[in-house]
Amino acid sequence: MFRYTLKRLGWAIVTLWAVITITFLLMHSIPGNPFAKEGTMPEAVYNNLQHYYNLDKPLVVQYGLYLKQLAQFDFGPSLKSKTITVNDYIVNGFPVSLHLGMQALVIAIAFGLIFGVIASLNRNRWPDYVSMVLSIIGISVPSFILATFLINFVAVEWGLLPVATWSSWSHTVLPSVSLAMMPMAYIARLMRSSMLEVLGQDYINTARAKGIAKHMIIFKHAIRNAILPVVTVLGIITANLVTGSFIIEQIFGIPGMGEMFVKGIFNRDYPVILGSTIFYAAILIFLVFIVDIAYTFIDPRIKITGESK
Amino acid sequence: MSKKLLAVFSLLLVLMFGLAGCFSGDSEDVTKDDSTDTADTSTDTDTSEDTESTNDGGEEKILHLNNSSEPGALHPGLAEGTHDSWPLNHLFEGLTKKSPDGEVEPGMAEKWETSEDGLEWTFFLKQDVNWSNGDPVTAEDFKYAWLHALDPNVGSSYAYQLYYLKGATEYNSADIEAVSDEDLTKLREEVGIEAVDEKTLKVTLAQPTPYFLDLTSFYTYFPINKNVQEENPEWYQEADGYVSNGAFTLEEWKHKESITLKKNENYYDKDQINLDGINFLMIEEASTTWQMYRNGELDFLYPLPQDVVGQMSENDDPEFNIAPDLAIYYYNFNTEKKPFNNAKVRKALSMAINREDLVEFVAQGGQQPAYGVVPEGINDVDGDFRQNGGALFESDLEKAKALLAEGLKEEGMDSMDEFVILYNTSEGHQAIASAIQEMWRKNLDVSTKLENVEFQVKLDREKAGDFMVSRAGWIGDYVDPMTFMDLWVTDGPYNDANWSNTEYDSLIEKAKTTMDAAERMDAMHQAEQILMDEMPVMPIYFYTKPFTVKPYVKDIYTPINKYTQFHYADIEKE
Numbered sequence: 067m068f069r070y071t072l073k074r075l076g077w078a079i080v081t082l083w084a085v086i087t088i089t090f091l092l093m094h095s096i097p098g099n100p101f102a103k104e105g106t107m108p109e110a111v112y113n114n115l116q117h118y119y120n121l122d123k124p125l126v127v128q129y130g131l132y133l134k135q136l137a138q139f140d141f142g143p144s145l146k147s148k149t150i151t152v153n154d155y156i157v158n159g160f161p162v163s164l165h166l167g168m169q170a171l172v173i174a175i176a177f178g179l180i181f182g183v184i185a186s187l188n189r190n191r192w193p194d195y196v197s198m199v200l201s202i203i204g205i206s207v208p209s210f211i212l213a214t215f216l217i218n219f220v221a222v223e224w225g226l227l228p229v230a231t232w233s234s235w236s237h238t239v240l241p242s243v244s245l246a247m248m249p250m251a252y253i254a255r256l257m258r259s260s261m262l263e264v265l266g267q268d269y270i271n272t273a274r275a276k277g278i279a280k281h282m283i284i285f286k287h288a289i290r291n292a293i294l295p296v297v298t299v300l301g302i303i304t305a306n307l308v309t310g311s312f313i314i315e316q317i318f319g320i321p322g323m324g325e326m327f328v329k330g331i332f333n334r335d336y337p338v339i340l341g342s343t344i345f346y347a348a349i350l351i352f353l354v355f356i357v358d359i360a361y362t363f364i365d366p367r368i369k370i371t372g373e374s375k
Numbered sequence: 376m377s378k379k380l381l382a383v384f385s386l387l388l389v390l391m392f393g394l395a396g397c398f399s400g401d402s403e404d405v406t407k408d409d410s411t412d413t414a415d416t417s418t419d420t421d422t423s424e425d426t427e428s429t430n431d432g433g434e435e436k437i438l439h440l441n442n443s444s445e446p447g448a449l450h451p452g453l454a455e456g457t458h459d460s461w462p463l464n465h466l467f468e469g470l471t472k473k474s475p476d477g478e479v480e481p482g483m484a485e486k487w488e489t490s491e492d493g494l495e496w497t498f499f500l501k502q503d504v505n506w507s508n509g510d511p512v513t514a515e516d517f518k519y520a521w522l523h524a525l526d527p528n529v530g531s532s533y534a535y536q537l538y539y540l541k542g543a544t545e546y547n548s549a550d551i552e553a554v555s556d557e558d559l560t561k562l563r564e565e566v567g568i569e570a571v572d573e574k575t576l577k578v579t580l581a582q583p584t585p586y587f588l589d590l591t592s593f594y595t596y597f598p599i600n601k602n603v604q605e606e607n608p609e610w611y612q613e614a615d616g617y618v619s620n621g622a623f624t625l626e627e628w629k630h631k632e633s634i635t636l637k638k639n640e641n642y643y644d645k646d647q648i649n650l651d652g653i654n655f656l657m658i659e660e661a662s663t664t665w666q667m668y669r670n671g672e673l674d675f676l677y678p679l680p681q682d683v684v685g686q687m688s689e690n691d692d693p694e695f696n697i698a699p700d701l702a703i704y705y706y707n708f709n710t711e712k713k714p715f716n717n718a719k720v721r722k723a724l725s726m727a728i729n730r731e732d733l734v735e736f737v738a739q740g741g742q743q744p745a746y747g748v749v750p751e752g753i754n755d756v757d758g759d760f761r762q763n764g765g766a767l768f769e770s771d772l773e774k775a776k777a778l779l780a781e782g783l784k785e786e787g788m789d790s791m792d793e794f795v796i797l798y799n800t801s802e803g804h805q806a807i808a809s810a811i812q813e814m815w816r817k818n819l820d821v822s823t824k825l826e827n828v829e830f831q832v833k834l835d836r837e838k839a840g841d842f843m844v845s846r847a848g849w850i851g852d853y854v855d856p857m858t859f860m861d862l863w864v865t866d867g868p869y870n871d872a873n874w875s876n877t878e879y880d881s882l883i884e885k886a887k888t889t890m891d892a893a894e895r896m897d898a899m900h901q902a903e904q905i906l907m908d909e910m911p912v913m914p915i916y917f918y919t920k921p922f923t924v925k926p927y928v929k930d931i932y933t934p935i936n937k938y939t940q941f942h943y944a945d946i947e948k949e
Binding site: 319 | 445446447448449450453527528529530531532534535538544547548550551552611612629630631632633656657658659660662663664666667669670672829830831832834835868
């Protein structure tokens with residue numbers, strides 16, 4: 067296990083390095099520059115800014131400087147803000163996005179599994195239709211529509227919850243629900259099809275023939291085998307949820323890190339682009355690793371390859 | 376298995392509650408604040424509660440606004456744009472300030488003198504003006520602030536706002552890599568700012584600038600506290616240690632979340648200030664802020680969602696107002712590409728669109744159709760520059776058709792080839808572009824294609840001359856026609872149409888150098904007429920600032936070049 071972890075860590079660093087290099091090159095090859103505005107600024111001002119942020123140096127030098135900086139866990143300044151650095155962005159924004167993402171994740175997993183299981187057990191009867199209609203709505207209705215809808219009715223018309231901002235727990239309910247809908251629907255559909263496949267297997271029939279109680283069959287045999295595909299996608303879903311959703315954070319005015327990706331690119335804010343990409347990549351790598359470990363707990367037949375060597 | 380699943384869930388739940396402490400404004404933080412600062416019990420900034428919370432002076436008067444976005448820097452010398460300047464204008468005060476009627480009136484300076492040639496300005500500061508930390512505001516603070524912004528090592532993007540000072544361009548343009556420290560110091564000393572004594576500031580300009588007084592109320596010209604900046608160069612990044620000299624001080628800054636200003640008890644004119652504080656949120660989504668306004672979580676809202684503007688102006692909603700803006704929306708013609716090199720073709724295209732319809736049915740923001748490039752609200756010698764100038768061309772389909780035919784003939788073309796209208800991706804720009812496309816097709820039988828690109832890509836292509844017609848906009852830097860008029864001088868940095876006209880250039884030069892107001896304005900009127908006869912750019916409309924405000928908010932005012940100001944505002948709830 068230890069050797070395996072070490073090996074994965076080594077690969078993670080190589081992957082991150084590749085991500086950094088590719089992003090760095092791509093980012094400097096797209097048109098535009100961070101200081102561009104309607105019209106142009108005087109040459110001198112532009113030069114001063116370029117110099118201030120070391121952008122007047124050759125790309126190779128900039129790349130070297132960046133790697134050096136990164137080795138000290140410093141993502142550098144944001145070119146658009148003289149107040150907060152990329153580190154601040156992550157340190158301030160990530161806990162907020164993580165909190166929101168976790169709440170959404172819990173909602174998505176809990177209701178996704180419940181709907182999926184209920185649907186599969188009542189195939190082609192009304193609970194199945196209700197669950198699947200709900201999940202089709204969840205997949206096809208974009209989160210910003212759902213969010214505006216919830217704001218309009220729950221917050222403004224009925225006055226049950228506040229409209230936006232991030233200042234108390236009641237402020238988190240609407241964004242969590244809006245954010246959870248899509249992954250919930252996805253999990254529900256995945257769970258349903260996976261369950262249906264498992265329920266048709268011989269060992270389920272055997273278990274039934276042995277006279278094992280129905281709920282025991284479902285919990286002990288069916289769900290446990292059916293949940294594997296869900297666990298596989300969970301890594302990516304979690305990474306997406308906890309690193310913040312641009313749209314949801316935008317609509318609810320949440321100070322998370324979701325806007326980093328989009329705005330970084332839009333403003334050509336190079337350190338922000340790199341910082342957010344690296345951070346996202348690191349989270350993703352970490353979660354995929356966790357998912358791989360989780361397999362072995364859920365299905366003992368799966369062995370971690372590094373161990374057996 | 377179910378046990379393990381349960382374990383996973385409980386782990387998630389634990390994580391969730393563990394994280395529940397991360398609201399920056401939740402109860403834990405508030406108690407922490409109270410323990411360190413017991414004298415002040417009124418700093419809670421939760422959106423809806425503090426309007427109800429009371430202190431011994433009765434109800435706290437806190438105004439709730441939305442600043443849309445986190446300011447890049449709440450530092451006069453580093454600030455750029457409205458997200459910075461809205462809070463900054465309430466935090467700082469320059470030598471002069473704008474009265475609610477738009478007149479320049481004494482701010483930190485009580486009076487000033489100008490030399491006859493308009494080059495030397497002497498400002499006498501008020502005796503009783505202090506920083507929020509109690510230090511007196513001195514001439515040295517102004518000098519220090521301006522030189523700080525001009526320092527090439529600081530990298531201030533708005534440093535060029537100070538280029539009017541003698542030697543400022545040279546100092547800011549110094550090549551940092553090449554220049555020696557001594558030479559840089561020398562350049563610095565040559566900038567035309569002198570603190571004669573503690574309360575007297577002498578400014579020497581590079582050339583006569585009739586609107587210089589107006590500029591001294593602009594935020595790049597605000598002072599900074601020299602001692603504070605020298606002791607802590609990062610003073611402006613957090614509320615703690617923030618020192619300003621205006622009507623309000625910075626009470627709290629939750630990054631990317633909210634900014635809370637509090638009445639400055641050290642402000643010389645504090646008796647005129649009725650509010651206890653202003654709370655700026657930073658929510659970008661216009662429809663969300665509109666819902667918050669409806670829900671009473673915001674007292675004032677600008678900008679408004681487009682459909683809300685249309686609806687409110689149709690219903691004549693009493694909370695709805697339209698303030699003028701110092702900005703124009705126009706299209707560039709690439710005058711180096713055939714047939715746009717021909718003025719008749721450009722003019723024909725411009726005359727063939729119906730600006731009233733565009734504004735009323737497409738833009739729907741209460742905008743003003745533009746028949747010139749200088750918007751309303753700028754003073755002429757007498758009256759208003761735009762009103763005196765009037766419409767400089769008219770929409771006339773018959774004339775447009777004739778002009779187009781004539782122009783094409785001069786270029787040896789039978790008909791207009793299909794060309795592309797380039798604009799940066801945005802629903803609003805697209806709506807305008809499609810409407811214009813249809814008007815040109817219907818009225819002139821000219822076919823066009825629409826191309827939307829990302830804003831940055833559009834800028835690059837305009838710079839490279841890789842476009843036919845492109846959408847553009849300009850927001851005036853100061854309240855004088857010149858802020859629009861000098862955009863199209865030959866090889867000017869903003870002249871994306873690449874147009875050149877010697878007569879225009881000389882008129883602009885004349886207006887820039889003469890101190891005679893009548894002569895200046897006359898030259899600019901003539902120049903604008905030439906610009907509209909030649910039509911290198913096609914004005915479409917002048918922006919406006921439609922906003923909504925709750926009826927209990929009194930005494931707000933909106934200078935043409937700024938967002939609505941709340942210095943003298945009051946809240947009078949029944």
